[in-house]
Amino acid sequence: MSTPSTIHAEALAVFQAMPSKHLIDYIVENFHDKHRAQLPELINLARKIEDVHNDHEACPAGLAELLQSMYQELESHMMKEEQILFPMLAGGIYPSGPIAVMEEEHDQHEQMLAELLELTHQNQAPRGACGSWIMLYEGLNELVKDLQLHIDIENSILFKQADKPASSGHGNGHCCGGCQ
Template sequence: MEMLYQSLGNLATQIAGATRVFHHYKLDFCCGGHRTLAEALHKKGLDAEPIVAELTRLSEKSETANNWASASNQALIAHILERFHAKHRIQLPELIRLARRVEQVHAESLDCPTGLAEHLEKMQLELENHMMKEEQILFPMLSSGMRPTGPITVMQEEHLEHGEALEQMLVLAHELELPPGACNTWTALYLGLRELKEDLMDHIHLENNILFVDRSSGEGSCCGSCH
């Protein structure tokens, strides 16, 4: 099965719908996109056969899908700004509000995501600072045909920090496992956190594995320190 020896980042950029499969099995295709599928499955202790079968089915359909790997930097940046930057700025304030409410009302519950609101506030601050640097410095340079390795490396390092923040978010939220009889606010909070996690991973993937890659030479700039 040749697919097993391709990197997660490569599969995510070549097969439409692959990221959904990776999300389902909690396979890191953004910062961990350099790992082969076989390595990632071994690390998680997952059976390769059903996952490869699902990716193979998706691969047969992917020719009609939107392929960002062949898009211009300008088109990809416009997509990232609209699909992710704008959405994150809407997502986080509401998630912070919901988290505060859950922590206030259910503070005495062992399942309460104590400290989550404060963590989300920190994530919001760091992500906003990161996006502003991209919007004001890096993206205009990439749009003009430049490929500044310094700013790219800085953004990749910050992507690793965002990944760590997501992991801590999941710890605080008990891996998004709702307690029996959870209220609507709690349910909405965890649904929103799951969406944020998937969106931010897709966001990082598009930048690390496509936008930051020198597609003219085939050499990538995905963070070499991702282990």
């Protein structure tokens, strides 16, 4: 029987074989677009739970605000990747400075996920929770799983593609200035 970590490792191995351009397209379509759809729905559900169940001891007070902050941070991060970094990577340019910034932001996203998990008791709805609360935590579990895989693919594979021999050479003879 496969464990979640085994499945995660197998997924990473599949992505390892993909050319940068295909991997970038996959990331945008399967993670960026998905996060943009997930978070507004989760924010609305969190607000509902906080409003309706504010007197319950397990109510995740502040969750909607945390999710809103995550959404803003992720949106800014994803736009920088899509508009600046990903076109460079797709062209065979691997600027160390911008990659380091994205990795640092990934660390911040992971810290926010840890805060989310602490606030929601590891996304475990309390006994007798309503359907909306259960749906919220199921959605949060999916977000956590998706975002962790997303970060791992970028940090472990996409950003490390520069270590592979490139057929086109670094920027076809042009340097972006991030090599120094």
